[in-house]
Every structure is written in structure tokens, then in C-alpha cells.
Amino acid sequence: xxxxxxxxxxxxxxxxxxxxxxxxxxxxxxxxxxxxxxxxxxxxxxxxxxxxxxxxxxxxxxxxxxxxxxxxxxxxxxxxxxxxxxxxxxxxxxxxxxxxxxxxxxxxxxxxxxxxxxxxxxxxxxxxxxxxxxxxxxxxxxxxxxxxxxxxxxxxxxxxxxxxxxxx
Numbered sequence: 034x035x036x037x038x039x040x041x042x043x044x045x046x047x048x049x050x051x052x053x054x055x056x057x058x059x060x061x062x063x064x065x066x067x068x069x070x071x072x073x074x075x076x077x078x079x080x081x082x083x084x085x086x087x088x089x090x091x092x093x094x095x096x097x098x099x100x101x102x103x104x105x106x107x108x109x110x111x112x113x114x115x116x117x118x119x120x121x122x123x124x125x126x127x128x129x130x131x132x133x134x135x136x137x138x139x140x141x142x143x144x145x146x147x148x149x150x151x152x153x154x155x156x157x158x159x160x161x162x163x164x165x166x167x168x169x170x171x172x173x174x175x176x177x178x179x180x181x182x183x184x185x186x187x188x189x190x191x192x193x194x195x196x197x198x199x200x201x
Contacts (some may be wrong), residue, residue, distance in 0.1 A: 071111050079177070079197040081148060086149070090119075093159045093179070097199055103159040108178055109136040116183060121197060122176040126186050130176055131168040134159050140181035144189070152193045156185050165183035 076097040082089040086087035092118060098104045104122050108114065124130070127148045134141070143156040158181045169176075177195065 038125065042126040042190070043115070045079065063164055063179045071109075073114065074116055075118075075200070077121065077197055077199040079119065079121060079195055082194050082196065084190075084192040084194055090189065093119045095119050095121045095177075095197060096152065096183070097121050097123060108139060108141065110138070112138055114139055114180055118179055119177050119179040122178075124174055124176075126174045127174040129169055129171075130177075131136065132159075132176065133165045133166055134161055134163045137161055140159075141168055141178045144179070144184060145173040146175035146177060146178040147172065148174040150195045152189065152195070153190055154191060155189065157184060 073094075074096055075094045079093045079095045081093070082088060083090060096118075096143045098120055099122070104124070107122070108120055129146055132143050137159075140160050140161050141159045143159055144152055145154045145156075147153050147173060153173055156167040159167055173197065
């Protein structure tokens with residue numbers, strides 16, 4: 034009887050181990066990389082104005098980049114942006130700035146703006162995916178990115194001004 038009980042115990046033990054091992058098989062994982070589309074999120078409104086006349090050039094919906102992650106990422110990994118949209122970078126200090134187009138698929142105009150919200154320089158038609166440095170011509174606290182060619186269409190010049198409000 035002891036022998037029979039021992040056989041039942043051994044059979045039960047190894048049977049349960051085998052069952053556990055078979056149920057713990059790794060599920061086959063997909064090797065597909067999921068593409069996530071980064072979409073525009075309106076976080077504020079911005080107006081571009083002529084310096085001399087204070088007349089409105091255009092209004093834009095803006096996304097605001099004001100932390101380390103968003104200022105490093107910017108408009109990377111996006112396939113498009115509407116002409117009435119832009120991204121406003123807000124830095125904690127005024128300094129010489131330099132941008133590049135790494136992982137940025139959209140050609141852009143990069144508008145550098147001083148602390149008093151005056152445009153100090155414009156880098157027009159920045160080439161997508163190009164890692165060449167695109168510096169400001171003077172210290173800037175803000176940088177506005179819009180679709181390439183728009184600053185020319187609007188007749189935007191150094192000395193013109195921006196005004197913006199954030200929405201929560």
C-alpha cells in the first residue's frame with residue numbers, strides 16, 4: 034500500500050510540475066513595432082504683429098514646450114502640422130539658441146524671439162531630418178516653429194513681435 038501511495042504521490046507531483054511548465058510557456062511575442070502618431074494638442078494662442086503698426090499678421094494655435102522633455106522632442110516624429118498651428122518653446126532663461134531637425138519630418142521656419150517678445154532672427158525652410166545646427170542671431174527666450182515658407186508668406190521680419198496666452 035505504501036508503494037502504491039508513493040507512486041500516486043510521484044505521479045501527482047510530476048504531473049502537476051509538467052502542467053505548470055506547459056502552462057508557463059512563453060507566449061509568442063509580436064515583432065511588429067507599433068507606430069504612434071503624435072498629434073497636435075492646443076495649449077495656447079499666439080498672435081504675430083507688425084512692430085511699427087502693431088497690426089495683426091496672423092493668429093496661431095500653439096503647443097507649448099516648456100519642460101526638458103518637450104523642448105528636446107519638439108515636433109519630432111510628426112508627419113504634418115496645419116498652417117494655423119505652431120510650437121512655442123519657452124526657456125527659463127535668455128540665451129543664444131540653436132536648433133536642428135533630427136527626427137523632424139516637417140520642413141519648418143524657426144523664429145527666435147527675445148525676452149521682450151521681439152523677433153531677433155528667422156531660420157527659413159529648415160530641412161527635415163538634417164542635423165545641421167540652426168542658430169539664433171541674438172539671445173532668445175522663445176522659439177516659434179511653423180511650417181516652412183509661412184514666415185515669408187506673412188512678411189515676418191526681425192523686430193516684429195509675438196503675443197501669446199496659454200490655456201489650461
